[in-house]
Amino acid sequence: MFFDLTEEQRLVQDTARRFALEDIAPTLEEEEKNHEFKLERVAKMGELGFFSCVLPEQLGGNGMGFLESVLMAEQVGQVSASWRLPFNMQNLGAPLSVARYGTDEQKEKYISGWIDGTKIGFFAMTEPDTGSDVASMKTHAINMGDHYELHGSKIWISNAHIGDAGLLYAYTDREKGNKGISCFIIEPKNLEGCSARPIETKLGLHCSPTGEFVFEGARVPKDALLGEVNNGFRMCMWQLNNTRIGCAAGALGVAGGALQLAIDYANERQQFGKPISRHQMVQSQIADMVLEHQAAQLLVYKAAWLKDQGKPNQYETSVAKLAASEAAVHAANECMKIFGSYGYSTEYPAERFYRDAKSLQVVEGTSNIQKVIIAGMACGHTPNR
Numbered sequence: 001m002f003f004d005l006t007e008e009q010r011l012v013q014d015t016a017r018r019f020a021l022e023d024i025a026p027t028l029e030e031e032e033k034n035h036e037f038k039l040e041r042v043a044k045m046g047e048l049g050f051f052s053c054v055l056p057e058q059l060g061g062n063g064m065g066f067l068e069s070v071l072m073a074e075q076v077g078q079v080s081a082s083w084r085l086p087f088n089m090q091n092l093g094a095p096l097s098v099a100r101y102g103t104d105e106q107k108e109k110y111i112s113g114w115i116d117g118t119k120i121g122f123f124a125m126t127e128p129d130t131g132s133d134v135a136s137m138k139t140h141a142i143n144m145g146d147h148y149e150l151h152g153s154k155i156w157i158s159n160a161h162i163g164d165a166g167l168l169y170a171y172t173d174r175e176k177g178n179k180g181i182s183c184f185i186i187e188p189k190n191l192e193g194c195s196a197r198p199i200e201t202k203l204g205l206h207c208s209p210t211g212e213f214v215f216e217g218a219r220v221p222k223d224a225l226l227g228e229v230n231n232g233f234r235m236c237m238w239q240l241n242n243t244r245i246g247c248a249a250g251a252l253g254v255a256g257g258a259l260q261l262a263i264d265y266a267n268e269r270q271q272f273g274k275p276i277s278r279h280q281m282v283q284s285q286i287a288d289m290v291l292e293h294q295a296a297q298l299l300v301y302k303a304a305w306l307k308d309q310g311k312p313n314q315y316e317t318s319v320a321k322l323a324a325s326e327a328a329v330h331a332a333n334e335c336m337k338i339f340g341s342y343g344y345s346t347e348y349p350a351e352r353f354y355r356d357a358k359s360l361q362v363v364e365g366t367s368n369i370q371k372v373i374i375a376g377m378a379c380g381h382t383p384n385r
Contacts, residue, residue: 009068015048016072020079028080028207032352035206037162039120042086046117051091054242055099059111065308066242070249070300077253078260081356082207084250088243088364089159090114094121094167097239098185101227106185110165122166123243124154124213125236132369134236135178139215140171147222148172148184150193150215160211161196163188167239168213169232181232184224193218204355240364241314241385244321245307247364248300251324254360255293258328258335258353262286266338276338285334292327299323315377315384322370325360332357 005013023041031038045051053069055061069087077084095114098106113119130137139152150170154160165187173180188194198211227235263286266277276282299320306313332354336343343350361367376382 005071008064009071012064012068013071013075016050016075017078019045019048020076020083024076024083025079029349032082032206035200037082037207037209039162041083042090042120043117045086046090046115050087051095051115051117053091054096055091055111055115059099059107060115066245066304067301067308070245070252070304073246073249074252074256074300077250078257079253080207081250081254081353081359082205084246084253085158085205085208086117087249088246089121089123089166090117092242092246093123093239094165094185096242097123097167097183097235098226100238101183101235102185103223105223106226110185113164119164120159120162122157122159122163123239124157124160124166124168126156127153128155132366134169135181135233137169137171137181139169140174141182141184141220143172144219147219148224150184150186150218150220153212153214155212156199157211157213159209160188160213161198162209162211163196167226169236172232173230176230178233180230181236182229183226183232183235184220185226186218186220186224188213191218191220203358204352205359241317242307244317244364245300245304247360248296248303248317248321248324251321251328251357251360252293252297252300254328254353254357255289255296255324255331258331258350258357259286259289259293261350261353262289262331262335262338265342282338285338289327289331289334292323292330296320296324296327312384315374318365318370318373318377321364322367322374325357325367328357328360329354 049062050072052060052062053064054066057063073084073087095111098110114121125134127137141148141150165185168184168186169181171180172182188196193216195214196211202210266282267275269276303313303316303320306316336350336354339350342348377384
């Protein structure tokens with residue numbers, strides 16, 4: 001197997017690394033304290049082509065694929081897990097789904113704004129009583145003839161209260177179970193009967209806006225329906241398999257960032273007359289972090305490569321997401337321990353890596369759900385798609 005990146009891929013990687021170090025890192029700690037999200041930074045990421053991967057060139061795509069998107073998200077995630085999220089919100093989530101399932105009018109209306117970073121995207125699945133079990137959602141859309149009427153609520157939605165346009169999943173025929181879910185493109189700021197509020201009581205991801213929606217008879221036109229009616233569950237699962245690789249890339253970034261932070265500190269910190277990196281217990285910690293990070297990196301790159309080749313990849317994507325998210329949490333935890341008391345202080349980034357890493361075991365399918373998917377396919381109960 002050939003593991004080297006192309007010259008173009010290395011350029012993409014370097015561009016994202018420099019952007020993270022020069023544009024995000026200098027002001028990140030202050031932004032974290034203020035829970036600040038910079039709209040102009042999203043637009044700058046769009047200008048650099050960060051959100052144009054995977055999409056057809058006629059829709060504004062840049063001719064690159066999932067692997068290039070992973071390489072960029074990984075570099076950004078090494079500096080800030082919060083700023084990894086726009087890769088999903090502006091590219092692998094709503095834009096890619098609309099590119100696959102949308103009408104020509106929907107593609108023309110929405111995709112360019114998402115990928116150039118001037119329109120903030122989102123996708124709304126989770127509800128107060130609905131997480132891993134997507135089919136248990138309560139939000140529903142009533143067919144009123146010339147429009148649909150939305151009722152229900154969504155929670156833990158990235159960009160909910162600042163989003164310009166995104167995807168909403170709701171039942172249109174509850175009697176059909178998960179085969180009665182549909183997907184709609186909504187514009188919450190222009191949608192009467194839709195209210196959104198921020199959620200700021202979060203452990204981490206302080207620079208990534210999170211919120212909730214409440215729908216009380218909100219009217220959406222018939223042309224807001226994405227794809228076929230009652231085909232939303234299938235579309236949702238397809239979308240999650242795409243955004244999941246973005247999450248895995250971010251997890252790689254967190255794991256790599258925590259690892260490098262731990263190494264730098266271990267080489268600097270002196271105890272018992274020598275750097276703590278010379279002590280075997282610390283060396284053991286760092287060796288485990290290196291092992292898990294490199295293993296996860298190969299798995300994530302492989303899953304992205306399979307996607308770019310159009311090959312079945314759901315199995316490999318879940319393996320990659322599970323491995324990377326668990327590696328991120330373990331690396332962040334070990335980094336804090338290597339820092340000792342300083343790791344517990346908000347003066348150093350070790351604690352931020354730990355707080356941010358925990359989200360990666362939950363978003364885009366929990367670690368438990370990834371295990372269910374992996375075991376089901378490994379045992380031949382479900383096919384790899």
